[in-house]
Amino acid sequence: MKKALYYKTLENGVVRCQLCPHYCLIGDNEHGLCNVRVNREGNLYSEFxxxxxxxxxxxxxKKPLYHFYPGSTILSxxxxxxxxxCLFCQNYRISQLTPQSYNDTEIFTVKSIVEFAGKKENNIGIAFTYxxxxxxxxxxxxVAKEAQxxxxxxxxxTNGYINREPLEALIPFIDAFNVDLKAFSESFYKSITNSRLAxxxxxxxxxxxxxKHMEITNLVIPGMNDNYAEFEEMVRWIASETGDRTVFHISRYFPNFQMQIASTPINILLDLYDIAKKHLKYVYLGNVFDIARDTTYCDQCFSPxxxxxxxxxxxxxxxxxGNCTKCGNHVIDHVYYERMG
Ligand code: SF4
Structure with a gap:
């Protein structure tokens, strides 16, 4: 148990967590919506x-990060x-549980996880994920402050649901992000994820x-977030906001947790891939066997x-x-070829 960052104690010992946009109001001995931040006598603690x-x-x-030290290994x-x-959560066995229902944890202190990561040959670092x-x-x-x-x-x-102050304090200590952009409508975010898009x-x-290096992932669920016009609005926004060289992963959905509709048809993924390629240079298909659409090509001479x-x-x-050996075009800032540090 560790005293949490980013909260305020209000009247009667109630706490308002300020870490994410839910701004949970948490009574004594209660947890916030994420189930892992608990109020004990007017103070907020990170329970895990x-x-x-x-x-x-x-x-x-696997994170997925395709333009960040490709071919490397990372401790996750x-x-x-x-x-x-999210009704379709792929990791619900660890993400959607209460602390009371989960006892199978392992202790890794800040120092010990960094030491563990550092000992493995060819491991580039630590990914916070799952x-x-x-x-x-x-x-x-x-951990990030110790690892760098x-x-x-x-x-x-990340799902990107974090407030400005904690995010800006964190950014200097994180080298690369993969952010899930689950859809481009508030109604999807509200009804399927219990959160907001903005x-x-x-x-x-x-x-x-x-x-900082950032890649974006969109899991496509048939009938839920695969409207072509809305999808195109999303990739247009990405191109204008983060640049047309932003790496974009289109990922195939499979039934999981509380969502049991059939998996995404391949033809829909192919159509969305073509739409995304109109606006972004580096688009990949995930959760499907398609080596051609999983290959990085030079955006100038199209060599693999x-x-x-x-x-x-x-x-x-x-x-x-990170330059194309055929035409010299600079494509990737982070190329793995030897252990850093
Ligand atoms: S969901 Fe968790 S992190 Fe977000 S405001 Fe509530 S307690 Fe804080």
Whole structure:
């Protein structure tokens, strides 16, 4: 248990959490909506500090991050809790549980997780992922502050539901973000995720301003967020707000948790891919077997630069500076070729 950051104590010991746009009002001995921040006698605590539910070395492509040290490995860490209630959650076994119903955590102190990450050969750093990392904000920022001086990179895979002040305090300590943009309508966010779109857009805009590496993921659910006009409005907004070189992942939905409609038809994904490519240079299809649409091509001479096959990533067309070896076009800022630090 760790004293939380970003809250105010009001009258009668009630606490208002200010970490995310829910601004939960939390009575004594009660939890906020994310289930992991608890009021004890007028103070807010992060209940799962240094308690993790999932730890493992993953290919960076699994986050997904495609233009951030492609082909590398990253230690991925998650805890429990989430600030959203997505009916289709792919990780609901750890994100949608109450603390009382989950006892299977492992202790990793701030120091021990950084040491663990540093010992693995060819591991570039630590990714905060699996459940929403902003709900374990205190742990994430402490680990990130310790990891960077050790030469490790830090990654946050997030739903983007975080307020401005905590986000801006965090950005200097995170090297790369993947933000889920789940749809481009407030009604979807409200009815399917119990949250709002506007704060997520603000998060994306703020990260873009910081110039930290950011990729965006959109999970396409048939009949829910696959309207072509709305999708095109979304990719147009991304191109204008974060630039047409922003890496964009279109991901196929499969039934999970409380949403059991059939998985996304491939033809819809292909149509959306074509729409996105009108506005963005680097678009990829995820959760489908399609090597062509999972390959990075030079946006000038169209040579294949990075080929992603099941289980391995090949980099036939990039030099160590991230330039296309055929035409010299600079494509990727972060190319993995040796251990940093
Ligand atoms: S972080 Fe949790 S407790 Fe705080 S406002 Fe968001 S959902 Fe509520």
């Amino acid at each position: 500090f240094e308690k993790v539910t999932a730890v493992g070395f993953d290919p960076i492509e 860490v998650g805890s429990i809790g989430c600030s959203m209630r 459940n929403e990392p902003s709900t374990f904000y205190e742990y994430m920022i402490s 001086p050790a030469g490790l990179k830090t990654v946050m895979v 704060p997520v857009k603000k998060t994306i805009s703020r990260i873009a301003l910081s110039q 630069l990075i080929v992603r096959e099941p289980g391995r990533t090949l980099i036939p067309g990039l030099d160590k500076l």
